[in-house]
Amino acid sequence: MAAVTHQAQAIELSGSRSVEAASDHELLAAIRDGDEVAFQEIVRRYRNPITNFVHRMLDDYDRSVELAQETFIRVYTSASRYQANYSFSTYIYRIATNLAISELRRRKRRKMVSLFSPFTNDDGEAIELDPPDLKMLQDETLIANERRSAVARAITSLPQKYRAAIVLRDVEGLSYDQIAETLKLSEGTVKSRINRARNLLKEKLSAYM
Amino acid sequence: MMGCNYIKKLIDEADKSDLLSFEVNQHIGRCGDCERFANERAGLRKLLASETRVSVPMNFDAMLKARLAEVKARSAFSWLSSAGYLRLGAATAGLVIMIFAAQYAGLFSDRSNGSASKAVATVPPTAPPTFNPAAPPIIDRAAVTAAPTVPKVREYYSRNSRGGRADVVARGRTTPGGYFTAEDGGVVLVRGRNGEMDVPMPTVSVGAQPLLYVSAGQRAVRNAGNSF
Numbered sequence: 001m002a003a004v005t006h007q008a009q010a011i012e013l014s015g016s017r018s019v020e021a022a023s024d025h026e027l028l029a030a031i032r033d034g035d036e037v038a039f040q041e042i043v044r045r046y047r048n049p050i051t052n053f054v055h056r057m058l059d060d061y062d063r064s065v066e067l068a069q070e071t072f073i074r075v076y077t078s079a080s081r082y083q084a085n086y087s088f089s090t091y092i093y094r095i096a097t098n099l100a101i102s103e104l105r106r107r108k109r110r111k112m113v114s115l116f117s118p119f120t121n122d123d124g125e126a127i128e129l130d131p132p133d134l135k136m137l138q139d140e141t142l143i144a145n146e147r148r149s150a151v152a153r154a155i156t157s158l159p160q161k162y163r164a165a166i167v168l169r170d171v172e173g174l175s176y177d178q179i180a181e182t183l184k185l186s187e188g189t190v191k192s193r194i195n196r197a198r199n200l201l202k203e204k205l206s207a208y209m
Numbered sequence: 210m211m212g213c214n215y216i217k218k219l220i221d222e223a224d225k226s227d228l229l230s231f232e233v234n235q236h237i238g239r240c241g242d243c244e245r246f247a248n249e250r251a252g253l254r255k256l257l258a259s260e261t262r263v264s265v266p267m268n269f270d271a272m273l274k275a276r277l278a279e280v281k282a283r284s285a286f287s288w289l290s291s292a293g294y295l296r297l298g299a300a301t302a303g304l305v306i307m308i309f310a311a312q313y314a315g316l317f318s319d320r321s322n323g324s325a326s327k328a329v330a331t332v333p334p335t336a337p338p339t340f341n342p343a344a345p346p347i348i349d350r351a352a353v354t355a356a357p358t359v360p361k362v363r364e365y366y367s368r369n370s371r372g373g374r375a376d377v378v379a380r381g382r383t384t385p386g387g388y389f390t391a392e393d394g395g396v397v398l399v400r401g402r403n404g405e406m407d408v409p410m411p412t413v414s415v416g417a418q419p420l421l422y423v424s425a426g427q428r429a430v431r432n433a434g435n436s437f
């Protein structure tokens with residue numbers, strides 16, 4: 001794909017066109033010129049998907065919000081270095097992925113032990129501890145909550161390299177080539193990782209399928 | 210005829226579970242294992258996609274704006290950050306080290322008279338043996354060479370390892386009426402800061418001791434500082 005220059009995409013967003021109609025690349029070109037309205041539009045478009053993605057990676061809502069904000073700050077501060085070779089969604093998901101992976105590594109260094117997987121088997125793999133809840137399930141809401149927490153636990157128990165790929169694919173709905181660009185991997189590697197992640201999730205979530 | 214592994218790969222890589230090709234659907238209709246695999250994958254996708262998506266809090270934009278303003282302010286004064294201080298401190302330390310190294314190597318001393326500093330840093334015998342810091346004695350090389358009045362004083366000169374400084378070592382008896390007063394058999398080092406021609410005052414050190422000022426003939430000694 002030919003490189004698209006910022007100059008060619010620079011438009012006057014304050015003119016007849018509204019920011020809602022502008023493409024992501026046009027908004028980035030405007031942000032580079034200091035347009036705060038364009039930045040607000042980018043935030044409006046991506047704040048929920050990015051927060052949701054990071055939340056699926058970390059299973060920590062407050063930290064997810066902070067990292068989503070950090071993602072937008074990096075978009076703003078590095079707008080001048082933005083290369084429009086790929087879609088902006090790939091670019092911003094890459095930033096969010098890197099932040100989430102850094103957070104996971106930091107947590108790993110701190111040796112944060114999940115209450116649900118404090119034990120390992122002979123192979124060193126985490127064994128999920130899922131103590132039975134003796135309380136009776138009252139209604140569908142409780143069932144849904146239980147299923148949701150089980151899925152969140154299953155995703156966060158995945159190895160880091162599988163987690164980003166499966167969340168981008170099955171939660172965020174990105175295509176394989178977009179995931180490959182986001183994670184800077186080959187498409188074959190992405191497909192392999194997603195397949196491995198699904199196999200692991202199938203074992204963990206068989207009771208809910 | 211496609212194999213089961215290839216069919217499973219196509220099922221797994223399909224964008225949506227219901228968008229499988231005709232050949233794959235045909236194979237699934239005949240193969241129970243592949244049909245089970247397709248159902249598992251469809252169920253898993255549905256389970257993951259059914260997760261409630263979280264939304265940002267109400268104050269997300271306000272928080273982001275505040276953080277962005279903080280980042281802007283920080284970048285405006287980035288040179289005052291700790292990294293900036295570290296750079297400034299490192300540069301200052303480097304400069305100080307260079308100055309000390311240059312001083313140690315004698316780069317600031319006058320080397321023009323170093324090789325020719327064979328003259329004796331002394332004064333004529335008639336000079337009064339008083340010390341006046343404000344008016345250091347003027348060395349008269351012609352008078353020194355013309356009047357060999359100190360025949361018993363053995364003097365030699367050496368350039369120390371630091372370079373630049375010429376040490377005058379006088380052995381033997383006291384020079385009559387001169388600046389050097391030493392006991393017999395002692396060693397007196399006369400150290401001129403800029404060579405013998407520019408000695409501002411008679412400075413004497415004994416061995417490696419701090420510099421002493423010796424008032425000629427009066428044995429009045431006072432500490433004049435340390436030149437080492």
